[in-house]
Amino acid sequence: MKKIRILALALAATMVTASVTGCGSGSSLGSASTAAVSGGTIKIGLVAPLSGDSGVMGESQQHGYELAINEINAAGGVNGKKLELTTYDDQGDPQKAASGAQKFADDESILAIGGSCNSSATLAMAPIIDAAGLPDLVVSSSSPALTGCSDYFFRMAVQDNAVGPQMAQALLDRGKKNIVVFYPNNDYGTGLNTNLKNYMEQKGGKVLNSLTYLATDQDFTAQITTAKSLNPDAIALCGTPADSGLIIKQLKQNGVNVPIIGGTGLYNSKTVEIAGDSCEGIYVIGVYVANNPDQKVQDLVKKFQEKYGSVPDGFAALAYDQMYVIAEAAKKAGDKLSRDTLKDALKETNYNGVTGTVKFDSNNDWVRDYLTLAVKGGNFVMADK
């Protein structure tokens, strides 16, 4: 008994000294990632909600990645190496997202990761990827708290401060000045609502009321009754397909027949499927449009439909471009490919994809233009001026 204790104390003492001496070299050990590429494959991780309430978003991102990877590999891969995707389902839970990020950060065969979707999950991942020097690319998570959070964090998400004003302007262009906003009580919704409201009020319009809801809600009659009593010229929706589809349907059912405009989250065939005929004529801000005659877009839409049975939504299209951005950067880094060189190459990105020309600014954000679309015959097309 006594022996064990002495042994333990001795061991503990040596370890504590070792830890103190190890402090200096510790940081360099932690970020050593030169061996990021080994063998014939380049591995990309994806931390995203693949089940649970926000599972749809993660699934879109995964599909976009997979399709791009298949194409890149079919065309010979990156510098002769094949890309490979491995996923981690975080269910939208920040604790799990952190575990996933840590897992990928330690696995030195992982070159870069994507995700997560919800801002809270991405915020939990940020310190980990920063410490590990692991490039992380996202297609959503629009929280301003993430702006410039790490040199390794690249964001291709839609910007609230661009989409909000564009929604307001689209309404003002059509002579609609008194509007009611519906937004889900999360970052995406509140951010978009704030930007939309500010712009609208600057330009002489008026937001009669901003009505909030939980992203998992299904019944909106309470909010709609309030909206109806205000007699707005138009309604703006800041949500995602599952909730906005129902809002559109219930607005029409309750006899609110004013123009409706939605943010980028609505650009999804699910919106049309859930809202049914009520969806006809609504306006949506989009990152791309499926009937764009551009060959790249047509290829993507055709292949995506063949494989997954639906038109790619905004997330899928962005994810598809994002994988190409990673591949281009990896090509540029060439023989010296590592997490660090990839990060440097990503900063220089200038890639012309289906959602536009990707370029990152000093905060590693992609600042871009958006399209105003409308639903005609159940499809998204460019809106008439």
Add this chain to the structure above:
Amino acid sequence: MKNDSAASEVLTAGIESVPADVLTNTKKKFALPEGNSKWFFGTSGKTTFIGAAIFLLAICFLDSFTPVKVIPAYVKHILVSCLIYAILALGLNFVSGYIGQTSLGHAAFFGIGAYGTAVLMKYSGMNFWLTIPVAACIAALAALPLAASALRVKGSFLVVITYGFGEVLRYVAINTDSLGGSSGIPGIKVPTIFGIKMSKIGPTGKEGYLILCFLIVALLAFFMNRIEKSRTGYAFAAIREDEIAAVAMGIHTKYYKILAFVISAFICSIAGSIQVAYSSFVSPELLTSTQSILILTMVIVGGRRSIKGAILGAGLMTILPEILHSLKDAIGLSFDPWYILYGLILVIVMRVRPQGFWGNSSDA
């Protein structure tokens, strides 16, 4: 048994002239679970503690001696989660183990600790170590209404009240702007200890938390072991086994019930504070019912009112999903099988061993 005689001494201390047969019955009923002194695989608590401590230190600092990394940060990350959940499970053990009431709202106390620390550090710049007791006291205060309702209702009804309590607090967190709304509060400063940043101890920055959590778990295990054999512990047992008899024996049941809730909340809140410091981030997801259910299943699968059961249950429920996750990659499954299997595990464990792995068979 030595424990038994101690038990009767404690029991008789406060009660005059108890009929002899009542006393023998009570003694039988309150007999401590077998092997309580033999803590783990027949070893004593002290040896187990030292063994675990050596193991832990080895894991923490092995990398300082070797030129290449042997133990990935991921393993340490999972271990920290394990230990944080172990604190939570031990905390819940007071309510779900000792006084035998099921609570589905303990994530609320976890959340109060986390939000308490985050808010105090962010808005008042308070030292992290000071925020722990402050947040824990807030949690203990918040436990009072819950404890008060436990005096009025029990069983399934208390389950619902605790569940509702957790959910309402989650909605408060989501709907309050100063608490960061649904995205939470990011960028909590890394705490320092003796002037060294917690993230600078050891090669990966997780060692400090690992040791801290380990010490808290060990301390709790010791503390709970002592409580079980104290007057308070026997009062808890009496309330759990037969409340009416407990009242008849002169045990102040209301006081002890409230005490169990308050201690429980206090402990869970500590786990929350550490979680915040560790992830430098807090969000309403810490308060979800999934979290509460997870903590409860750790206690139940491990074995109610078994200290090692709670610790090992927490370990099992945290490590298994990660193993399964790697397995999923290996066999190329398109979905994460953990939750499906988690459900099945609960069903099977309850079928085969309703008292949990390390539980007392009379407890089923």
Add this chain to the structure above:
Amino acid sequence: MDFVQQVINGLAQGGIYSLIAIGWTTVFGIVGVMNWTHGEVYMLGAFAGYFLCIMGMPFVPALLLSMLIGSGIAMAIDEFGYKPLRKKGKMAVAGFITALGLSTFLRYGANAVFTPNPRAYPDVIDYQLIPILTVGGKTLTISSIHLTILAGTMLIMVLLELFIRRTITGKAMLAASQDMQTLGLMGANSEVLIKVTFAISGALGAAAGVFVGTIYAINPMMGALAGLKGWAVAILGGIGSITGSLIGGLILGVAENLTAGFISTGYKDAIGFIIMIAVLLIKPTGLLGFKFDEKV
């Protein structure tokens, strides 16, 4: 005027909660287990109805078939989940945890099979706003679907009450809710009674799922919150009381809509739990319930 409209909307919404709650309350009243899987039966019922409607089956047969499927699932849950524990006499905590486990298993199993995508039923019921009253240029309305559901719930409630009061099986169920053991001694087959209870509960859960599916959208996660609200309503109305469940559902629906309309939409879901906690603390037996003494 808006206030009255919100109350009407709430009543319409409350009909669905009542339907879910009756399923909870019958099982709890007779078997004494907090059947956490009820939300999942509701979800699976909604999916069954969805696939039947997609295949082109008319609404009413699809509804009835889904109810049958729901009954089957609920009975299977009892057979494989609760019955072995009941045989061992370890229903208290083990039963509750088994329910939690089964519910997680079914929910995420459905997630793996059906994918997390939301789905919408094809238009099976004609949606119309039925005007009730016009005052000062404003018209109070209720939707045809909600009216159908409310009427359906009332009908089911009446039938269930008749079944319980007038048939031997029903009377046995009522007796079982008081004292299962004594009933067994008097020669009743308690296992059959329990299966009938689960069948009724499953059918009602599935019916609620199909109704919700026709108005809103369905996804594998829909059972979690709906199931819980059902339980809250069952508690509110008083466990074991069918009328109580109906009243509780209507109260919750109205309270939610008024909260969303006049206080804060963010607290819409929280209000249900707040009311429930308040009722439990003031009157632990619920509005119309009788006293249960059990341990979980």
